[in-house]
Amino acid sequence: MNSFLWHEIGTIEDIPARGARCVATPQGKIAVFRTADDRVFALEDKCPHRGGPLSQGIVHDGCVTCPLHNWVISLETGLAQGADEGATMSFPVRIEGGRILLGLEQPVEKAA
């Protein structure tokens, strides 16, 4: 179950610092974030609150604030911060020579 397929999705320069871009996948839209210090994270583009597009939020430190109702989500864990409770699915990311690789789990039917 823990085997990932790594997909090259572009370079770090493709994402604005303190910003995000989206990747369309069979598992839905995934938001790929780049922080001020050039760390890259991937989350399902869906806020645990009302499904807002996290990729459209403001990125600050290691978090993003959802544009719909200002929930703050940790980029690393996908967990809602502060008093809010909930989590967004997060995806593994690797950077190799400036290329960003996004890890998606193998489809269940193939792995079986």
Place this chain on the structure above:
Amino acid sequence: MSEKLVIVGNGMAPGRMLEHLLEAAPGRYDITIFNAEPRVNYDRIMLSPVLSGEKSYEEIVIHGDGWYVANGITLYKGHRIVAIDRAAKTVTSDHGVTEAYDKLVIATGSVPFIIPVPGKDLPGVLTYRDLDDVNAMLLAAQSRQKAVVIGGGLLGLEAAAGLKERGMDVTVLHVMPTLMERQLDPAAGYLLQKTIESRGIKVITKANTKQIVGGGKVEGVELDDGTIIPATLVVMAVGIRPNVTLAKEAGLTVNRGIVTDDRMRTLDPDILALGECAEVGGNVYGLVAPLYQMALVAAAALAGSGDERFVHIDTPTKLKVTGIDLYSVGDFADGEDREEIVLRDATAGIYKRVVLKDDRVIGTVLFGETADGAWFADLQKKQTDVSDMRDTLIFGQAFQGGASADPLAAVAALADDAEICGCNGVCKGRIVDAIKEKGLTALDEVRAHTKASASCGTCTGLVEKLMQLSLGDSYNPAAIQPMCSCTELGHDEVRRLIKAKALKTIPAVMQELEWKTSCGCARCRPALNYYLVADWPDEYADDYQSRFVNERVHANIQKDGTYSVVPRMWGGVTSSKELRAIADVVDKFAIPTVKVTGGQRIDMLGIRKEDLPAVWADLGEAGFVSGHAYAKGLRTVKTCVGSDWCRFGTQDSTGLGIRIEKFMWGSWTPAKVKMAVSGCPRNCAEATCKDVGVICVDSGFEIHFAGAAGLDIKGTEVLGLVKTEDEALEVIVALTQMYREQARYLERIYKWAKRIGYDEIRRQVLDDVERRKAYHDRFVFSQKFAQVDPWSERVSGKDKHEFQPMAAIGYAEAAE
């Protein structure tokens, strides 16, 4: 008939005396003031924050012009009294004005001491005494060159810190071995020197100035040992001398100061002296607390009320340099009959020393942590026997049984007569009583009623704690509500500091104002971005990633992540061509909903983000630009059909609305701005619930502002009536610019106006024609950079990445 009272000097002491006098004996005197400075009464002890940029002159004014008018006081600004004729009972100013008096108050203050060395008169040598000195220093500081401050006392160090803050390379010369030796013991003086040096200010002690060198202007300071320190600015802050020349010439008794009895009366029964020029009980004073005590005594003497007498008290010293905590009071010289308790924490930079005599506190020096200063001073004042708590005394009040380390509890534990505000001699009981009796709920009100924290402001925290204790949860210290959890500073402070320190990027703001997070949050970043856009329109590079999604994408995000698009329809007027273009776009992109908005526009909802540039391209071809329906900026100007069609219309309201919209579109504002123009008082455009509205009448244009029809419902206030369209436009633009410069981010005009005061706004943008023009011109300047259609920019490829996915991973690929 009222008696004539003449006051020579308009500093803090006579200002305070007048407040007491007007309260005790209103109308008894016909009052005239001669002020050698060309201005009103201001808070001289706040000059250092003005120098460093933390405050502006306007903020330190104690009595504005209106106060003198309201109290019927004649104020001669820029008039120096040159002669007192005691026989004729008149004074004469250098401009030749002669006034007769029944009672005369001399409050000529002090003059800075100038060390008599060669070069002392060179241009570039300044003193540090009044606002003119500060302005001269600010001018000199623009060079960002080298400055030398002679004098390492309170004033000298504040001047040095201020000049450093303004970007100068500063050296302090002090003749004694340690800094502030009159207020600090050598250990604290040493710590202070280290702290000052750690800020990049050089300190040379035991420095005897031999001469100031330079040909034509200052070039440096030469010391006794031959060292020359280069400088383009030299500030002498070695001390002050009571200004007694006038009194001496009038034949009054003068020692160091003008000699008075303990009711502030000179040997002439009709002449009083107070302030820094007065000598009472053999002492002269330079700190504000005893001067305010003199003011109280003098007012009682003049009013003939009560029998107030001046009593010497030790006054605590504090340094007004942000980030340096220092407190000293009383006598702390060593002596055989004295004991001392010392606490040092080298890592934290803390030093505390309490000097005892016969188990009573007689002196306290605190450095690095001064919260217990008031408590120690209180023990000293009351002569409390401290033998029982001697072992833990130095740790402060929190360690004495009962009270806890909770600062609120510590304040609660203070006795009613414990002094809270040293400058104004206000004790805890008076503040608490005033809060309860007068129903005070805001810090400014407490300041107005009790004067507590109204001078140097260092006790503000204590006063706020008392308000918290008295009012419980209902106390909301709005004045210091931080912008967000990234900072302690409120919006107003941040806006002021952005201007004062000329901060022009978000990282610069965060660095200089000591943000607690590395890159802010979703609350402060858009606010800072707006403040910088508004303050530096030509220099600031908009930070796209600090804008809320709508302003980044130039459309309104909807609950499902799609967007809505509203093209501009100037004044709400459209045409068949425009409507046809909209219909075509709706069909082509299968836009699910088309809706007419409250602001007379057409809204297309449910557009996918990827489609936005193509939608804009088609709309652009039909001549549409962005309607900014998503912006904290000018949204819409709603109009009625006015004199073109309506049988009641008095003016061309549609034309004026379009004109306003074409002039003002594109500008960013603290929150959204909606306007309307109605052609007659029937008000079909509903202008009287808008941020700014115009009601046309036969005689001109009635301008309204500060309405609301959202969360709150509020009818507008009338700003005023103007005669022409041009004038109406100028006033509206000036009002908007004032709002852009002063309001807090996300604060709508009606909230801002309520906070600032409708009259103040009227005064600035309607009555004061010059100021109105200046606001107008600044708006016009910023529009040069703002009036760019964001849609056509994006159609041409700007921020392309925003509208396209980074990559698409197909099923086939994922399954491989």
